[in-house]
Amino acid sequence: MNSSRPVTIKDIAKRFRCSPSTVSRALNDHPAINEDTRKNIQEYAREVGYQRNEVSLSLLNKKTATLGVVVPNISNYYETAVIEGLHNVLQPMGYTLNICVTNESYILEKEYLSKLLSNRAEGIFLSVSQETYDSGYYEHLEQVIQRKTPLIFIDREYEDFETSRATVDDYHGAFAAVEHLINMGYKQIAHLKGPNGLTVSEQRFNGYKDCLIKNGMPVRDELIINTNFKVESAILPTKRLLEMDTPPDAIFGVNDQVAIGAMRVVKDKGLRIPQDIGLVGFDNSPISAYTFPSLTTVSRPGRKIGMEASRLFLSQLNASGDFSHESIVLPSELIIRESSLRI
Template sequence: MANKPKVTIHHIAEKLNITASTVSRALNDNPRISEVTKKAVLKAAKQLNYQPNNIAAALRNGKSYIIGIIVPTADRAFFASVVRGIEEIANKLNYKVIISQSYDNYEKEVQTIDALLSARVDGIIASIGKNTENFDHFKRTQEKGIPLVLFDRTTDALEVSQVMIDDYLGAYKVVEHLIQQGCRRIAHFTSPKKVSIFKERLRGYMDALRDYDVPFYEELVIKSNLQLEDGRSGMEELLQLKEMPDAVFSASDYGAMGALQVLKERKIKVPQQVAIAGFGNEPFTSFSDPALTTVDQFSLTMGRITAELFFEHFKTAPDEKLVPQKTVLKPELIIRGSSLKADSLNEKASD
């Protein structure tokens, strides 16, 4: 069956016996067009199932009122919540968003940037993929004068506004808490990728050990992609050591959950024998048994602030250079049963 021809403003004009330019002005809420005509045009557009050509409109008006958002993956509660925060602000200003996933794939990220630029988006908000080390595609965006704001996974290689959590402080707080629970052999799951958030979490881990005179053991640092299966294999690797750790701090909640699964399968008590802590405050962390200690990244707030910084670009005069801003949110340590080792031992002693 042949596709129906696309409805244009000319079809609406013909139906109402008015000019196409009048239809165009009415659809764009031009004050020179009467309210009666605007209502008639909108009614006809709905009846004919008219779909505006955003690219053509962007070419005519210089604005598409669409923002491109790039996330590594959309199925994580963290990224979904950040996007929700961005949309809350954007929708109030009559902007819509296009959400794209890079899947931490550099080539996919480059292709997505090209596609968004071709779609004439008014700007791009992105969280950089784990495998991205060349930022030419983002620089190309800036060279075209397209506003760019980064969140969570950022880089100082680009002069753009950024919003992030204090990953160093979050990791430091976790390790400090584990030390206060009496832990002395604290393992850490990190990423081999050159991503700022994981480097900062590793730095926080090492500094906390140093500040509290707790030994650092190279064999207790496990590098992986920090997924559930990586947490499982990392815990299995740690259990092969002559002396297993008495705590595990994972730079992601997924890695922590994988470690918890293995320990429970091996009948190793958590937190009495091994305390567990993650990072991210994914929804499942409060439902595990025991519930996982983690770090809240205030994702909704991060999304709102990211959007606010993005819209600052449109308040800047054409001949004025926007000064990039870096916003660093303070994380919150959420202590749950998986790390309360001291309390567990005290309860056991009182039995």
């Protein structure tokens, strides 16, 4: 008849014919408890596998030690690196991360935020979904603000939303990548762009465009084709590029996946990298160093972003009433490898 109901402090109290308070104090090593009582109770508690019900404590203390991490997906290297960074700082402080994957859906994002608030998460790290961008709705964020729950944007962001944010300098990373291609003598640089509307996509695109302009090179619309960040989404666009009358002699991919997809198509065509076609990606994913040829790319400090975001959260938490939000932009770094190194 030993039901699966977890042992409570009351159960133990009954067993020892004492009050719950005594048990609670005994378990917490309160000084005003008789040594014997304490030992007996602790021993018994261990024996029966007592485990403090944190739910009741959360209710009592209004502290859940839970943080929400809301991201569009976790299948990319960068996202997992960010989570690792958050984790490294916050886990040792006793926080539990509640990772929510929106799958780029607005509705899921909204649901998750509601749920996190209902569950009294003490802070939320958010990388907004594609759909949220597209729709432009952000009432679901207002609830978070209204409830004064610290909200930290990671990576993607609403430009005009007043919160803290930790992002990577995509613009200058892209700029440096394209400038490098120009320095290598490439003349017609194509861009496999990310989905429209996303800050990440647009920032990188802007870096690409501005770099061309600054260097007196034309921005050819037909050399800019959209992808969805995934490797297979680069295949057709790259084919199209290579079949043009005046095809590009270099391709800047919005991320490594896309660049690797392009690499495959280029090689299938029998073109040589970097001699015939230069190639640059973005992210410095682990595999980029081991493709053949290895891929020039721009590294994003994902772990650092996570750690900085944690810092922002903590400072907001400790802040008294008036708190000015911070925007942290970490630099990205060009990593030159074989795919663009034309001698």
